[in-house]
Amino acid sequence: MVPFMIRISRMTDYATVLLAALARDPEACLSAPALAERTRIGMPTVSKVLKILQRGGLVRSTRGLHGGYSLARPAQTISAAAILDALEGPVAVTDCSAGQGHCEIETTCGVGQAWQRVNLAIRRSLYDVSLAQLAGLDTQNFALRGFEQQLNPAIGGRAAAALRRDKSADA
Amino acid sequence: MVPFMIRISRMTDYATVLLAALARDPEACLSAPALAERTRIGMPTVSKVLKILQRGGLVRSTRGLHGGYSLARPAQTISAAAILDALEGPVAVTDCSAGQGHCEIETTCGVGQAWQRVNLAIRRSLYDVSLAQLAGLDTQNFALRGFEQQLNPAIGGRAAAALRRDKSADA
DNA sequence: ATAAACGGGACCATTTTAGTCCAGATTAGA
DNA sequence: TCTAATCTGGACTAAAATGGTCCCGTTTAT
Numbered sequence: 001m002v003p004f005m006i007r008i009s010r011m012t013d014y015a016t017v018l019l020a021a022l023a024r025d026p027e028a029c030l031s032a033p034a035l036a037e038r039t040r041i042g043m044p045t046v047s048k049v050l051k052i053l054q055r056g057g058l059v060r061s062t063r064g065l066h067g068g069y070s071l072a073r074p075a076q077t078i079s080a081a082a083i084l085d086a087l088e089g090p091v092a093v094t095d096c097s098a099g100q101g102h103c104e105i106e107t108t109c110g111v112g113q114a115w116q117r118v119n120l121a122i123r124r125s126l127y128d129v130s131l132a133q134l135a136g137l138d139t140q141n142f143a144l145r146g147f148e149q150q151l152n153p154a155i156g157g158r159a160a161a162a163l164r165r166d167k168s169a170d171a
Numbered sequence: 172m173v174p175f176m177i178r179i180s181r182m183t184d185y186a187t188v189l190l191a192a193l194a195r196d197p198e199a200c201l202s203a204p205a206l207a208e209r210t211r212i213g214m215p216t217v218s219k220v221l222k223i224l225q226r227g228g229l230v231r232s233t234r235g236l237h238g239g240y241s242l243a244r245p246a247q248t249i250s251a252a253a254i255l256d257a258l259e260g261p262v263a264v265t266d267c268s269a270g271q272g273h274c275e276i277e278t279t280c281g282v283g284q285a286w287q288r289v290n291l292a293i294r295r296s297l298y299d300v301s302l303a304q305l306a307g308l309d310t311q312n313f314a315l316r317g318f319e320q321q322l323n324p325a326i327g328g329r330a331a332a333a334l335r336r337d338k339s340a341d342a
Numbered sequence: 343a344t345a346a347a348c349g350g351g352a353c354c355a356t357t358t359t360a361g362t363c364c365a366g367a368t369t370a371g372a
Numbered sequence: 373t374c375t376a377a378t379c380t381g382g383a384c385t386a387a388a389a390t391g392g393t394c395c396c397g398t399t400t401a402t
């Protein structure tokens with residue numbers, strides 16, 4: 001297969017597997033041990049990842065006896081970008097773009113700006129893949145378009161346009 | 172600033188800075204020490220990165236006294252993807268997609284396929300940014316369009332257009 | 343009360359990354 | 373031919389990130 005450039009951390013991988021499992025049982029409240037068994041991922045790890053997803057607002061948790069986890073919203077409305085955000089968090093493209101020091105080279109630092117463009121494009125494509133698709137539940141492409149727009153206008157279906165606006169605003 | 176998801180390793184960052192410096196002096200043959208001074212990057216590190224770029228075919232080297240480095244081809248024809256490839260090398264998206272073991276979960280492994288799509292989209296956008304743009308030398312967008320298409324028809328320059336087509340077609 | 347579950351975070355081992363250094367090969371110029 | 377400047381390859385170490393485990397406190401149905 002073609003060489004790839006983006007490395008998804010193993011934790012993120014686990015997250016999608018777990019989310020996929022939840023997506024398959026939308027109404028159920030699955031406990032961490034139950035999910036560990038279904039996914040064959042180590043129980044402590046499952047627990048850890050679910051906690052992260054909970055903080056990220058992607059899953060809803062119920063505590064106490066018979067507690068467990070379920071998706072916070074329909075699988076079609078959870079984008080790959082949202083998953084990545086929850087797991088990897090905001091990451092700067094280059095030290096240069098985030099930091100403020102040692103960048104006293106003449107024109108060199110027009111560099112950062114072009115990477116921005118790359119990242120926006122990437123982000124756009126990430127918004128166009130839903131958990132439902134990742135889980136293989138939704139063979140229809142780009143299903144989340146309408147949904148996400150409705151639920152969260154800030155990031156939603158118009159993500160691409162919004163991002164493009166951001167870009168020019170920041171530039 | 173907007174949160175980003177892709178982290179570019181520091182080495183890759185250095186690489187773009189070095190390549191940008193070379194791009195600014197297309198005809199010159201700059202030595203590693205000279206580049207180290209211009210970029211304020213540590214000399215040993217500069218040397219290391221340049222060696223990698225040489226192996227990756229992005230830079231041509233001249234040995235011996237008065238030796239040095241220069242771009243192997245015009246800055247417009249070097250894509251961000253090529254730089255990433257040289258530095259980071261082929262990386263699998265998920266362990267799942269590369270490995271063969273421990274993936275005996277039922278339907279879970281429809282997962283890999285959707286990530287592929289994400290990665291292709293990313294790759295496409297990576298092809299649409301040239302070193303010239305990264306270096307801030309080419310304010311005109313998508314300059315490598317014709318070039319790279321000519322060099323490698325399989326991945327060529329219509330990437331952006333193709334991307335746009337993908338999106339609107341599926342909407 | 344109790345047992346099963348989530349929540350937060352400390353903790354360590356392993357891997358990856360960054361950066362340095364050295365010895366060998368190459369070549370222009372004196 | 374000799375020398376000095378340069379690239380080439382790889383070994384090596386220190387630091388940081390990552391993956392994974394464990395513990396203890398809180399919550400809650402029975």
